[in-house]
Amino acid sequence: MTPPGSYQELTELLRSRLPKLAGGQLRIAHLVLADPEGTAFRGIAEAARLAEVHESSISRLAGSLGLSGYPAIMELCRAWLAEQAQLARRADSAGQQPPGGVLSATLEQEQGNLARTFGRLDRAAWLRAVALLAGAPGVAVLGLRDSAAVAVLFAQRLGRVRHGVRRLGQSLVDELPELSEQEVLVAVSVRRYAADTVRAAEYAKERGNPVVALTDNAASPLADQADAALYAETAGVGGYRSLTALCALAQALAGETGLRCGNRDADDDVAKTFGFFHD
Numbered sequence: 001m002t003p004p005g006s007y008q009e010l011t012e013l014l015r016s017r018l019p020k021l022a023g024g025q026l027r028i029a030h031l032v033l034a035d036p037e038g039t040a041f042r043g044i045a046e047a048a049r050l051a052e053v054h055e056s057s058i059s060r061l062a063g064s065l066g067l068s069g070y071p072a073i074m075e076l077c078r079a080w081l082a083e084q085a086q087l088a089r090r091a092d093s094a095g096q097q098p099p100g101g102v103l104s105a106t107l108e109q110e111q112g113n114l115a116r117t118f119g120r121l122d123r124a125a126w127l128r129a130v131a132l133l134a135g136a137p138g139v140a141v142l143g144l145r146d147s148a149a150v151a152v153l154f155a156q157r158l159g160r161v162r163h164g165v166r167r168l169g170q171s172l173v174d175e176l177p178e179l180s181e182q183e184v185l186v187a188v189s190v191r192r193y194a195a196d197t198v199r200a201a202e203y204a205k206e207r208g209n210p211v212v213a214l215t216d217n218a219a220s221p222l223a224d225q226a227d228a229a230l231y232a233e234t235a236g237v238g239g240y241r242s243l244t245a246l247c248a249l250a251q252a253l254a255g256e257t258g259l260r261c262g263n264r265d266a267d268d269d270v271a272k273t274f275g276f277f278h279d
Contacts, residue, residue, distance in 0.1 A: 003066030007036055007080030008120070010073070011218045013065055018224065024053035028061050032073060033219035034191075040077035044070045084116040105237045110244045113233035117245040118252075121230070129212045129228035129253060134260035136184040136210065138164035140175075143188030143214075144197055150214065150243055151188045154250040161258030172200055179209050187226070188250075190216040190234050190241060201225035214250055 004010040014029045021029055028051045032039050039047070047070065048055045058070050067073060133139055139158060143151025151167060159165040164183075168175045179185065185204040189197040198221045201211050205225045213226035216234045223229040232249045236242035 001066040007076045027051040030219040036077045113245040117232045133257040138183040141186045142168040144194040147188045157254035184210045188214045
């Protein structure tokens with residue numbers, strides 16, 4: 001077989017094999033998919049320890065992918081990391097004095113998150129998501145805990161450019177059976193993934209409803225249920241996950257769906273009528 005020539009090709013190959021992998025091999029695949037930065041510099045002994053497997057298991061998985069060994073996986077991850085670093089440098093305005101401390105660390109982290117998110121975006125998955133959201137009779141949006149904020153933002157922005165958008169999360173046991181035929185479920189979750197969001201995506205897929213996932217990496221349990229999965233970088237400063245890039249991705253998705261629908265963010269006539277905005 002032809003070995004993957006890039007980290008993107010490696011992720012596509014691994015994702016296609018996830019349903020057939022079990023035990024240690026599955027843990028190795030998840031490690032590579034979820035943490036390419038770590039994999040780029042993590043030796044085989046440490047990788048084996050984290051995946052709780054023997055080093056020979058990692059070598060066998062690499063060989064089954066057409067690669068010469070684990071160092072080849074590391075090299076693909078390093079090449080990907082170099083590409084993302086270049087994108088981040090391009091995104092850095094570099095003309096202003098950084099504020100210092102946590103502010104500087106956050107600025108640098110978020111610039112990198114945004115550059116990597118949009119730099120690695122799968123164009124085919126993006127176009128599938130836009131087509132589904134623009135053509136569906138309705139869209140149901142679900143995000144819980146921290147991801148609820150992203151779901152609220154996305155539902156609000158998408159509701160401005162098309163009709164039939166609603167949020168779920170008050171009572172899923174009542175809301176999910178009400179999914180209409182071909183209504184799209186947009187599931188939003190990042191590690192640690194909300195179990196109810198994953199179960200809702202599984203339920204929608206079993207019913208035949210299209211699923212669009214906004215999540216953090218190809219090892220996400222939402223990716224397996226999605227007709228289109230879009231990934232955002234969520235590394236944060238101080239031990240917290242960042243939702244900045246995920247929010248930006250959600251806004252861009254709503255905006256492009258509006259263009260597909262022929263609506264560039266229609267004015268809210270009701271808000272105007274009630275004088276909601278102070279102009």
